[in-house]
Amino acid sequence: MAPGPAVAAGFYLLPNNHVLHSLLVWPLLHWSPVGTPDLLARLPVFGLGLVGLVGGVVALAHLTTWRVAALATLLFQFSPMSLEYAVTARGYGPQVLCVQAAWLAALVLLRGPAGHRLAWAVWMGASVAGFYLIPTFLYPFAGSMVPLVVLGRGRAGARLRCQALVAGAGVAALVALLYLPVGWLTGWPLLLNNPFVARMPPAFFWQRLLPYYVPITVTLLYGRAVLVWPLLGLLAMGPAAVARWAPPAWRPAAWLAWAGTVAPVPLLLAQGVMPPGRTLYHTVWPALVLAGLALEAVTRRWQGPGRTAWALAGALGLGHAGFRVAQQVRTQAAARRDDQSYQQASEWLIARRPRRVLIDVPGYALYLAHQAWLQHRPPPAMQGPETRPSVRTGSYDYLVLSRGEAPPAWLTPNHYRAELCTGPLCVYQRLDAMPRP
Missing domain, CATH: 3.40.1360 (Dna Topoisomerase Vi A Subunit; Chain: A, domain 2)
Known part of the structure; x- marks a missing residue:
């Protein structure tokens, strides 16, 4: 960051230069009269986090219900990695804002013909920014791209598929253009074949795959390894519950959330890599959105017990938040x-x-x-x-x-x-x- 934008935009000897984040921090370090670089480097993450918090709640509540938005946001904002990256000068926090923006834009595109121009602009802009923050935005990009190509029906679906392919090609071209300084100054191999995404020997990969993700990565993302079982149940039955008991307008949201959660799996298997768990941090939010949609669908089927279920979910969310805050205070101390x-x-x-x-x-x-x-x-x-x-x-x-x-x-x-x-x-x-x- 300190040497300036020319170095930040082209230096990639290690895959820890989140380029866009470095470019956002540099003006603060260069022109601010306050001599506290540690604080200044965290301001973009903090500011963009507030934008994502408010904008995500409002948009998700408008497209689903306020209860789904409140529950998903509460549980996500107090998840282990959200608390960590809220105070860490890294690109993973801003990348979640890009993930949410691209996901919400894709939902607008799947729900009907209204607002498509703005939605495409948001989807493309968020995708380009996400890739320029961290190249592993490939995983959430696939999670929003595939539903746009697959879920459409009839002429409108065919038109949406063509638009998605053209928009995806445009994103790829813009991202390649932005990373040209890295290719020229540092070399493409260090960007595309760094140790975190280098293909592993097949025997080693398949032997270590399950122990690496369960319990290590699940604990990192959700706080407890045992939560893998509710997560698998949610992925298996959540979309079906929404399709059966919720209004038809909610089905795109359920499948989009499902795709956003599972999209990294086939890509990781095809690549033969086990990247750090933080690269899958973005999957927590769509998983919680799917949980909220499934709970809302069930409560619409059984209204009496449903109110009790929402009350318990709210109490669970608040208890979870209090526990995480106390834990974070001890960690910071x-x-x-x-x-x-x-x-x-x-x-x-x-x-x-x-x-x-x-x-x-x-x-x-x-x-x-x-x-x-x-x-x-x-x-x-x-x-x-x-x-x-x-x-x-x-x-x-x-x-x-x-x-x-x-x-x-x-x-x-x-x-x-x-x-x-x-x-x-x-x-x-x-x-x-x-x-x-």
Whole structure:
């Protein structure tokens, strides 16, 4: 972000440059008089999150019912990953806004002839923005594209299919144009064949597939692995319940929500990849919309018990929100304590001006480099742990290890003693190392 838009638009050595998010943050870092980059980098996520919250509730309530919109929004906004990405400067939060906009636009297109021009503009704009945030927008894009092609009937359906194919081709062309700087400066292979989307050996892929997604990914997305069973039941019976007991106008919404939830599955199987669970974060919202539609359909069939069911659902949603907020408060408090420990160890090392430091704590070398950048000074000569015997040479003034971890045997541990232990870190000093003047 800091070097400017030219670098942000073309640098893709690692698949963590969410390009559009970087371009949104850069003006804030460049022109804001406030010297708090950590806060400024989070403002676009916060602002777009508010837009998605209000706009999503209003539009979904207009296209379905206010109860469906309220329940889906309440459960989604307090889901584990929503709370995390509401305060994290990443592109996954804004991407959900694009997913919601594309989904709602597709629903307008499937419901009837009204508002198609605006809906196509929203669908294409949201899709291009979503791809420019993160290329894995391919999964939600497929979840809204396939229903547009499949669900139409008669002449109107044929016209909608043609329009969808033309609009999809337009999205692909615009996205390719936006990513041209990445192709020129960094190279297409790093964008299209990065480690997260590299095809795995078939035997390894099929052996690890189910354990990776259940319980790991389900827990990450929904908070509990056991929720995979209600989720499977919802996907199996939700559209049927809506088709049987709800008004016909709701059927496109049910099938669109179903497609938005399951669309990544055939794509992942065809690719032979297991990307991080956060790339499937967008599937939680359509799954909750489908749950709300199914509950609304059931309550219309059995009105007496249905009111009780909605009351229980509302209580469950509020209880879920309270639990998640309390959990997040504890998580943030622990993170602040760890950050204070990281800062204390960083200041302790800076005061001694070490020549060489061995960092064996995941992410701490990046933390020290970030602190050095904020303070406009060169970082210490850091090196990560090396396991090859042929390069286990030299000595280090200081070792930064996880608390409870002993210095590696190849460094002659009795030549080091623990000088500072704070939080999850422990800093060891070589016995003959003295602070530099």
